[in-house]
Amino acid sequence: MTSTNNKVKVAFFDFASCEGCQLTIIDALQTHLDLLEMVEIVQFREAMTEKGEDYQIAFVEGSCTRECDEERLFKIRKQADLVVALGACAHTGGINALKNIQPSLQDVREYVYADKADWYETYPTRPISAVIDVNAFIPGCPIDRGEFVKVVKNVLLGKRPGIPDYPVCVECKLKENVCLLLEGKPCLGPVIRAGCDAICPTYGEGCEGCRGLIPNPNENAMKDVLDEAGLSIEEIMARFTMFNAYNAHQIQERETAEERQ
Amino acid sequence: MKESIYNPQLTQLASVEELTGLETLFTVKSPDGTLGHKPGQFVMVSALGIGEAPISISSSPSRSNGEFELCVRKVGNVTNALHNMKPGDTIGIRGPFGASFPIEKFRGKDVLFAPGGLGLAPLRSLINEVLDERDAYERVIILYGAKQRSELLFCDEVAEWLERDDVECFLTVDCEDTTDAWHAGKEFDCNIGVITTLFPDIDIDPENTVAATCGPPIMYRFVLQEMLKKGIPEDQIYLSLERRMKCGVGKCGHCQIESLYCCQDGPVFNYAEIKGFEEAL
Amino acid sequence: MSSVNVNVHHVTRVEGHGNIVVNAENGEIKECRFDVVEAPRFFEAFVRGRPYAEINHITSRICGICAVGHSTTSAMATEKALGVELTEQATLLRKLLFHAEIIDSHVLHTYYLVAPDFFGAGSVIPLIAINREVVERALRVKKLSGDLGAMVAGRHTHPVALVVGGFTHTPKDQELRDMRKRLVAAREDMDASVELFGSLDWPKFERETEYISLTKNDEYAFVGGRVKTSDGFEYPVEDYKKVTNEKCVPNSTAKWTHHNRDAYMVGALARFNNNFGHLHPTAKEAAAKLGMEPIVINSYLNSAAQVVEMVHCIEDSIAIIDELLERGIKPEEPAEVKRLTGEGIASCDVPRGILFHHYKYEDGVCAEANCIIPTNQNYSNLNADMKALAPQIIDQPEDDIRLAMEMLVRAYDPCISCSTHYLDIEFV
């Protein structure tokens, strides 16, 4: 997977997002300037003018929110050997998917653009894996700098990306944080994928779930625990949906479809 | 105390031979001239910077010559990295570790080997040890099963076993290959069916038989059943088990089978001793 | 004279997606505009129905680079709505965090995005080969601002500890002391920055316009204050709609604004022009070295004003830390909300200019929301600048026109990701 100068060519693309993940990568360069010895960045709109279309790894930030995004995604998929979903928006739909659980999309458009709503194309937010095949993902809103560097190294070595399958509590405990749930504050740490070094609990804020659920979450037990911490069912749902609304919406849709049958 | 038990000894690959699409045989120079292993033992193999994996030593001590062999299936980080290596490349080795097949218990007996798939890798060490001292044993029976012909390992040696009069070797594959690609095992006389289908046709003197088996987890229960049905006493059956291992020296906890550490108490276990452990089989 | 057709699809080195279109036939400009084509994201619509405590963490995600700005403004608006009073310590920490973001954003813009133009580089990466020292300085200052933000709120991109009522985390005394040392050491980098940007050959282009920013009586305003315009108007932030007058424009997902004239400018240059007197003396010296004295009407110099503000924020951060150390820093819980229903409007002057957040809450749940983003407010002015600049350079080769236009767009430091939405919403 190397080019003539022996460097892997990588490109960064952005869709509906705040571009915080791309910025985090720029931040990663503060301590890892030697990253540039290993990869050649051929496209990174946020930081450079050149636009190369010859790349092996595509990092895609942002969610797909309109039809014209799909075409761009197909093109990226066709060119890249490896497509990496970068950050929550691309990985789970992230914050953008909150619009999916609003009562109606038309209302959402009109609320913001009033009678001009029709000028603005939009459809329910989708993670990019709902549009194209994705080889790897780097979760988080924003991504974790260290984890990004680790994934790049692993990919260069031919290893799996190395995103943990265990929950945030593991990292939280190893950092010896005072557990927020035990202090009666809501935290999704027990069911959310680690890799952020439990940054939110470390800074006194319960996990909001930006990295998505672990592969086998015990959701019922989690609900009991949050209930015990004094959260109402609405509050529990709000916690779960903040970054995982796409997923929640999908489940809801499936359930209503089943009911109808 | 300055040396880490987790720091591997470095050594080089002497040769690399592709056995099947998934398995490759690596001949490794013994770090100190000789590895000093016994059949059934394993080494922790490092692809430096990638990680470590436990791999059975596939060659027999009787054929060591300052080298030993590893038969590796490509399944993940370390094994993929090994598959990308060429002769002369450096790998790390720790070990040999673990309990071996107690060869003295096999001597003077009829010996029955029942490897399934990659399970031949550790058993081959024992088989060749036995064959190199053939006179010390009575009958030698090998029942070898694989998914399909193209997955049969060590075909040169298998061909030899099939040839020899003093070895009773029977092969079986779950099904025929779906492609026509040539494979060394194409010519073999081969039964179709799972490994247990080979048992009914063989005649053994159970009291005088010592058996060894190794294969994928689901295979044990069925093979053991056949062996017991044949009347082989429980304490004359040995098996080699696979577990996740990170240290190889009885500490990391991954390989625990209840109170046993597979890496130290095993990987070779006597059936009579292990059968009370619910997590074992 | 030949025809010119410059079409820059997705201007690079700005946050978000924008297109430049310049069409001229026989020296006559037919079309000249800047389009925003970023996918709209609908924040104001989807925060409705969410609990108040989430809102500033959600709106933080409007923009990765001014996340602190959005999060702070949002929390302030919620605090006004729900009657929350911050402690003095929390107020100081908010300012300190804000400075971290101003420095971070400005160093990113001036060094990574603007400087390559002057070195003839397509990005900061080849700049490493051309002038490694400059790049290393940029990385150093960026790391400093990032660490400053992390010390206060965990990280600066979507700050964790910044919540309604204050913070969920308090930096330790020792951390403040260590940070102070690094800030003092950064003065050297500031001097070098002033020298570097003072030596650049800024395009000569001038156009009078109205400058709008926040203002305060006792300090250079970033967090809260009153709205001030260079045409002599002043408003409380609650009257923000009198200032912004938003409207939709067909070729843009962003909304455009105007006040006393057809267009106005917000951002570092506006703040510089309106609040020069409150700059730290060292920052005033820096301005002198950069040859700037209010009122500056060359939009390209917005980047130079950012350099002046970086100097100011480094100095003021040192002062804030001194004050915190003197008072004695101690762990605090966030202040409690007094009510669950209410309406609040707040404003901060974020790196790119004046930002408004406006919410209505019912039973602790967001019922209405409106956010007005600085970049939106600059579009009219940017387009007016482009139209004024085009005839002056239309004789030049297309590449030069393209570069001049791109540099102009970049000078505004447009953050398009956050500007794609928003129309005036009447709350009833």
Added chain:
Amino acid sequence: MNLQILEKGAIAPMVEALIADYRVVGPQAKGTKFVFDTIADANELRLDYNTTILPPKKVLQPQHERLATFNLQGEPTTESVVEAKPTVLFGVHTCDLKAINLLDEAFSDDYPDAHYLSRREKTLLVSIECLKPCDEHSFCKDMGTLTADGGYDLHLTEIESGYLVETGSEAGEELLAAYAQSSEGGVYQSTLEQIRSDKQDHFESKLHFDAAELPAMLGDAFEHPIWQDMGERCLACGSCTNVCPTCYCFNIEDEVNMTLTEGERVRSWDSCQLDEFASVAGGENFRESRAARQRHRLMRKGKYIYAKFDELGCVGCGRCIRTCTAKISIVESYNAIYDGK
């Protein structure tokens, strides 16, 4: 050395003196809780702590540690990394002390672990007698760790006028002589005994049976329904094992630098409660259900470790109960098995 006595005010100067020569690790406050951490200033030391979030095992087996480094350029080379700083572990409760003694054994069997052992060799243990239970979760009385039975270098017991100091090793004796202003306290011998017998009443028994019966009781409980129940409530977050002073399972991974020219082998704490812990490449997971994993934990504490080291694997510190957000309790589970018999 006979019993010694340290004035209350003598602790701080002793700690300050130790700081000059050692890394002193002791309990300090963190928010509403306590943690073991390096003491920079004697005032940080909180000998009145109840319990810590993580046990002091982290001093001897850190959460993450380098085992070896690799040079990958040209002909590769490797080097062991065995790092140990002279350390005084100050203020260890007797349950944790017992746990350290158990770890000592686990790391020094057939394959001595230089990383743990060299740290251990350079670490002096100053333990302290608990006079009241840390909270409702501890059950040290049941597990026989209410008092120390050797294993320390110095052992403190608080009395009104100061701390009685027992010496458990020559190194402890030297430490006391060199760093503390202690005086002969032989007269307090009977006070000490009185304290030890009085304190029994302040601690409750939590188990409904004698802990010595655990290995046998668990021997019959492999198929007990309690595991299913625990599995349903368990979040598999691994907290119970991470906070346990006698858990030492770990993961080993290799890491490389950005330019792939250097690498290192890193050991981190691992937990048998996590999904992947017992899975192998073929797709088999030998403890796939949360129930099987909870069973493994409780069996290990009450039976497996006993089989290996002749000691129970639980010291009754109560941390796993305290930390579990799903309120799973080893005491309740053991009692349920016992009561159901």
